[in-house]
Amino acid sequence: MQASLLFSLFFPLILAEPLCIKDNDIAKSQLISTIFFVSGLCTLLQTTLGTRLPILQGGTFSFITPTLAILALPKWQCPTHNASAIPSMVQNDTSPPLMENSDEVWMSRMREVQGAILVASLLQIVLGFSGLVGFVLKYIGPLAIAPTVSLIGLSLFVEAGKKSGGHWGIAALTVCLIFLFSQYLSKVDLPMIAYKDKKWKVFHYPLFKLFSALFGMCGGWVVCYSLTVFDILPSNSEEYGFSARTDIRVEAVTNSPWFHVPYPGQWGLPTVSVSSVLGMMAGVLASIMESIGDYYACARMSGAPPPPTHAINRGIAVEGIGCILAALWGTGNGTTSYSQNIAALGITKVGSRLVLQTTGVLMVFLGIFGKFGAIFITIPDPVIGGMFLVMFGMIAAVGISNLQHVDLNSSRNLLILGFSTFSGLVLPTWFHSNPGIIDTGIKELDQVIVVLFTTHMFIGGFFGFILDNTIPGTDTERGIKKWQDKEQEESNHTCEQSCYDIPFCNSVLTRFRCFQYLPFLPSFKTTQSEASK
Template identity: 45%
Template structure:
């Protein structure tokens, strides 16, 4: 790393300016930090998703009648973390190619609960069988049979997600999506998750607030302080350089300090020793049993628990959850691009992202995870705090999670993070996601009563309907159990309700393009500036050059040269069309629009661009 004109630059081309605005992203999507820094940033993101990933295996073990089987819980935990890593690597490399962490989806929990509530799947204790005479093989086969039913229906529903992505239907719908659709969808992702953060915070509000305060102090008050740290480069060998450590690692530092405090309070028995008290979850030995039962090495493989099974009712329920997950993920893609200071993803990137999520969920079902994968909104919000959006960092995150799944003991150690620490982190990152959605409103006319009406209805109904259904679980009664299950899952998802309302109202209520913000939104799609990520961020690695030579590839919705939706609604009008613009790819259009010759440096290679 070298110091020049007050800037810090390493051999990867990452520049951190001392006077850089706190709104800027320090490490952009295409930047590649040093390996040791990638590991630190990646570990920080891995710690962020532990809370959500950890809760699903415990919930699932209870639903499949294996609540008292700690070995089953540890096994499900290893599989879940392994698949988080695999899905993250696939998404960041071949999917939407943004800094997005994939993990277990809580959206699929309601249909699983509905499936397991059927009399056929009741646990032996509930069905009245004599459990005292039940053999160990019978009990073992009992939970495996339930898990196979979950696996099969989830895989079949995820296949539908792959089809939606590969056929380009999601990219087609982007033509009708504007700021008044994106804003409530993204905002409700963060606002609807406040209950999840509260569950973790209530274990000990003091520790949660401390963790939250540390993140704010590090990232907003002392972010400018640079700490001397040892570094290595080919030119300078071993030397000392300065890093804005508080800006780049606020989450990890906050977790470590709060975790140390919890350890001290645990050793001195200041925290309750009675497991029935809620503050007991703040102890560092709260989940020590997971470490004891977790295997040293565990490698998931297909059909470990047998051949998956399917049923009509189970598939419909899983399909409803899949549709909700797709809506949430599309919103996450735009939120990630927004927080990363980049242009929104083009249709082919969205199509690949959705298809890759479905493909990863199919693999999850094959290896017995019992839960599909989806993008994690919390990790997207963390980009706004850490200012680190590098794709390579998130690939490190995927590798770390994959290793956690294979090395059972290592992954189990990460689960020892007390609940209130996780709650404090989730509180601020969920807020960042909601704020990112609200910031999208900058493109619309906020003085228009039309726009205010659409926004008001989308937000309030999106929050109100799921809350009402939670308090009245049997309120939907159409006479068809399967239809009731579908409607319950869809209407219980705040971002689905708010996003669909915003989409319908924005496309039906009369309004000019300037009033709706469509014009400014479309211009944002085809213009770039210094803080934007280049279009190459969304292209497939290694093969894009060859794909561009094949004209037929432009008809495939997941191809980087596919741009039919953008051409239909997002391009300039024919009167404004610039001669020479190549419609075969989104990136080509941007390059032709740029008329000023500039010299840029990408990964150490100097390139001249028009």
């Protein structure tokens, strides 16, 4: 749950400035609570009806880059004098028009993001329920995935710099603590006592390795609190280091309600535009590629057989449904599988579906508990910046790790990788530096071009995909052969796969022959096996 806690915190903080809620702590706390609530629902949905693997669902960085590109359009620029900077809950009754306008400033932007995610996620549902996921992935190799995922992390370096720049010393301390717990103390297991088989037993638990990011954040938080209490940090907002104080946003906790139930449409009816939807589809495709790898990894870590085709198709479709729920509730993001949760499964050896379902229920409750989200708003910006430095770097590294099967001695591969990655950095930067340069005479077409060409991951993935599939190269050179061999090895696994069956539906699915032709149902495997004989 550590991963869900931290990443759910990240997304509202990254989007705060583009959404024009940089100083609206009440709105940020509401977004955090909403993300927790929806993540809990999606985790229950995925573990019960999706792949049924013990895998946590939550926000995804794949949607951040296109969201930032959408909010960078001229019509979504924040007003010069932003009324939304004033938290609506601290305004008095004498200014209801100001309160309404301040909320409308950021809610209108949120509705645009909601509409883009809502429509773009239909692509994920179609690919999953139709079984086209496998067909699409045949043409997407490591040279397309690597720049796509890497640019998610690389494109967010500005956000990390802004947060860390509030106090580089605190940011560096947070980074050092994360490295200390995750690397230097990763082999240190703490003795703990548990009651099992009617007696007390001592066991060793990898506490530092499992909660390294959380401990690093809390360590930096405690240091900032101490420096604030002893008044070592400056109290003038114009002085360097002021943002490291922990008493800046205390009002967010006191003004937040104890309980608030998020509901669909709480920010208003989503709005849809072609440019936003097309830009968000790049995030959807990246999320699909990430999730499929997570399914195989989660199955290995939890001791389950490799997921069959129907389970993967259904899992992707359910993630699409989860993204639609996130859009309806208004989280400002979608949902995907958490790789960090999979690593925890391998360490703890606890691959129980019930544990993850319990976690989903707990996340729903935390989303209703309003002051829980508000507490995390008080984390100083430099602490968040230190975590950004580590997390965004890891995302970029994960993208690069997809090249392990590619022949990096090939000039062909180096050219594709270098050009696609570099273009993904250069083109969006140029478009941002030259606003209004695109003028076709059709406003909607201008917006489509600007959103697509300012989305780093779209540029990198597009060039990587086109070049990798058009420039001659062997499957071994491209890394495709090793991928296919790995999938073939996993598909030949003969373990029992009943764990992927949909509960309470087997009798109905086996009774009617028509269900054998639906690629997202367990009965689909019968057709496949008969065809192979």
